[in-house]
Amino acid sequence: MKISLLGGTGSFAEGLVIRWAKVGHEVLIGSRTQEKADVAAAEINEKAKEQGVDGSIIGMENGEAAKASEVVVVCLPPEYTNATLEGISSSFTNQIVISPVVPMKFGKVVSYDPPESGSSAIDIQNVLPDSVNVVSAYHNIPAKGLANFEKPLDYDVVICGDDDEAKAVVSKLTEEMPSLKTIDAGPLEISSMIEAITPLIINMNKKHKHEFSIKFI
Numbered sequence: 658m659k660i661s662l663l664g665g666t667g668s669f670a671e672g673l674v675i676r677w678a679k680v681g682h683e684v685l686i687g688s689r690t691q692e693k694a695d696v697a698a699a700e701i702n703e704k705a706k707e708q709g710v711d712g713s714i715i716g717m718e719n720g721e722a723a724k725a726s727e728v729v730v731v732c733l734p735p736e737y738t739n740a741t742l743e744g745i746s747s748s749f750t751n752q753i754v755i756s757p758v759v760p761m762k763f764g765k766v767v768s769y770d771p772p773e774s775g776s777s778a779i780d781i782q783n784v785l786p787d788s789v790n791v792v793s794a795y796h797n798i799p800a801k802g803l804a805n806f807e808k809p810l811d812y813d814v815v816i817c818g819d820d821d822e823a824k825a826v827v828s829k830l831t832e833e834m835p836s837l838k839t840i841d842a843g844p845l846e847i848s849s850m851i852e853a854i855t856p857l858i859i860n861m862n863k864k865h866k867h868e869f870s871i872k873f874i
């Protein structure tokens with residue numbers, strides 16, 4: 658599949674980019690500028706070589722990357738996500754859009770800070786055309802874990818969304834990454850509950866100097 662990662666120059670995208678390129682997907686790194694996208698693509702292609710990927714990762718401006726792909730992952734900071742997507746909304750037709758976006762407030766503890774709509778995923782669905790299907794996923798997976806190819810990703814990925822076919826595609830893409838298991842939690846309305854687990858994990862990580870994720874048994 659053609660998969661783009663908007664804000665794909667950031668830390669969260671790296672592991673997903675390499676893992677999907679490794680299993681043969683055409684992966685596009687999106688950025689606000691073509692120059693930064695090109696630099697990031699060159700760097701990530703270099704790292705991906707160690708995983709047997711042959712330089713196929715391409716950098717593009719966010720709008721061009723979204724337009725060219727079937728699946729779009731929103732790897733943007735929560736506070737800039739709506740404005741960025743509004744600015745490139747004409748690039749969207751019927752893509753599946755994956756939201757790992759977690760709106761948080763940083764104080765003595767890290768807390769969930771949802772927008773008025775209830776969650777970042779619902780905000781994203783609201784700013785994009787109705788023909789786009791948003792699926793929430795990957796909020797609880799640490800960027801460092803995704804980019805570490807030495808240690809298995811022995812985690813559960815809770816997903817939610819309103820379209821079963823879109824969720825089936827995201828489940829398949831997820832389970833192509835060794836050891837990850839997908840659990841469908843229901844409609845997009847559930848996303849606030851999934852997003853809210855991430856600040857809990859971050860507080861636990863700080864306290865225990867560990868990198869937690871989640872697994873349901």
Ligand SMILES: NC(=O)c1ccc[n+]([C@@H]2O[C@H](COP(=O)([O-])OP(=O)(O)OC[C@H]3O[C@@H](n4cnc5c(N)ncnc54)[C@H](OP(=O)(O)O)[C@@H]3O)[C@@H](O)[C@H]2O)c1
Binds near residue numbers: 665734
């Ligand atoms: N990091 C994690 O472990 C983790 C885990 C789970 C979920 N997430 C979620 O994944 C998303 C990405 O996280 P991240 O840590 O990769 O974020 P990040 O590194 O802070 O930012 C990602 C990219 O967003 C773009 N960006 C920065 N400021 C922007 C602005 N004002 N307007 C538009 N684009 C801007 C930048 O790309 P360009 O400069 O190239 O445009 C940047 O490389 C977030 O929503 C986060 O909640 C992260």
